[in-house]
Amino acid sequence: MWFLRTSRAELRHFSQLPQRYAILSHVWGDDEQSFQDIRTLHTTHAGSGKDNPRARASPKIRGCCIYAEAQGFEWLWVDTCCIDKTSSAELSEAINSMYQWYARAAVCYVYLHDVSAGADPSARKSSFRWSKWFTRGWTLQELIAPKRVYFLSHDWVQLGDKALFARLLEEITGIDVNVLTFHVELSSVPVAKRMQWASRRITTRIEDEAYSLMGIFGVHMATIYGEGRQAFRRLQEEIMKNIADHSLLTWGLGLPGDHFAGRYLIKPMMRCSLLARSAADFQKPQADVLTTSVSEYRSALERAALTSDRPTAHAEVI
Structure with missing residues (x-):
């Protein structure tokens, strides 16, 4: 599997999961960078050694790399660019393994592109409650599998974690709080x-x-x-x-x-x-x-x- 080095947003292949890594959960947009995009970015801009390719990555990848690096993580997994989707075998392996990859991550960052910092997430009409992230199929396992989940606003401000928001998340998703907090298998x-x-x-x-x-x-x-x-x-x-x-x-x-x-x-x-x-x-x-x-x-x-x-x-x- 492939991981991004947070300091340079460069891809590195691992035969098994790194001992410690962060993982991103998000809603895909129209400007996502693929595996091939990241490889091309490094081929084009990393030659001189003076230009950090991370500066030319998409705002989402760059922002997550910077945030994860600041939290002490060298390796980051992002589904948009860490899977070579031109390989059917690699894509199938990733889809079949993804739950475990999220479960074994040291932390999962949930990037909410449509949520601002400062507002009360529990308010009835809060942007947090109505985020598109809660309506997507893939994000269900990305909420349940990891033990440590941090919710981040569109400008990368931490809003809270899964433990803090457990009751609110139960209201939004219908998932029992005991499942979210691992008190029930x-x-x-x-x-x-x-x-x-x-x-x-x-x-x-x-x-x-x-x-x-x-x-x-x-x-x-x-x-x-x-x-x-x-x-x-x-x-x-x-x-x-x-x-x-x-x-x-x-x-x-x-x-x-x-x-x-x-x-x-x-x-x-x-x-x-x-x-x-x-x-x-x-x-x-x-x-x-x-x-x-x-x-x-x-x-x-x-x-x-x-x-x-x-x-x-x-x-x-x-």
């Missing part, structure tokens, strides 16, 4: 609840809706851009292979025709598939499923069965 949270966290987030590429969730569920799969919605289906299949949690099948529960018969979940034939089409289908799963521990899910099914009186005609059994 992510693996103990029902699949449906984890899907609900992602249900209102968006990605530029359809396939990234699935790929950005692999780390959340601890699964790995090949990345095939061009497969469209099939990527989300494959994600669910991998989840079923690796996690014994039937809450995955409660997507859209509460829509007309869904009900329980004994321990079985009944869905109308018109639904066509046992699997959801996208994370958006989990916006309103069965309320009882959204419990903290997977072990409580079976009893939730039993409770739902006792209160159901809907007809069972024209249905398929899951």
Whole structure:
């Protein structure tokens, strides 16, 4: 994998993760510099030894390098320029490993380009609450995985960290404060609840809706851009292979025709598939499923069965 040296914004390849590094989480803009851009920048401007190529990097890369260096970090990882996306093998490895890269970072800097310093982040209409960063698919794992997360304004002023904002982040994202603070293991949270966290987030590429969730569920799969919605289906299949949690099948529960018969979940034939089409289908799963521990899910099914009186005609059994 590739990392930026913070003092010069130059790329260096590592066969394994550096012992200590910072990592950036952000919303992509129109002027992002790629791996090839950074390599070209150094080839063009580093020859004389008098010109620091970092000065010619994009404002975001330059600003993050300067901030990380001031905090004592020599190495920085930024997804826009530390992956050679012309290599399908390197891109697939990065996507499959990204959750762990964020988890193992000494610190994650969340750069909020649309948030100013000075205002109260908890205010009802604060720019912090309404930042685009909270609406993106990839930033879900970038919030959950690292233990140390610092939120920075558009001019690189620290607003606070994940521990300080834990309750506020729970309000904004729906992620339990105990998950954010590592008092509850992510693996103990029902699949449906984890899907609900992602249900209102968006990605530029359809396939990234699935790929950005692999780390959340601890699964790995090949990345095939061009497969469209099939990527989300494959994600669910991998989840079923690796996690014994039937809450995955409660997507859209509460829509007309869904009900329980004994321990079985009944869905109308018109639904066509046992699997959801996208994370958006989990916006309103069965309320009882959204419990903290997977072990409580079976009893939730039993409770739902006792209160159901809907007809069972024209249905398929899951």
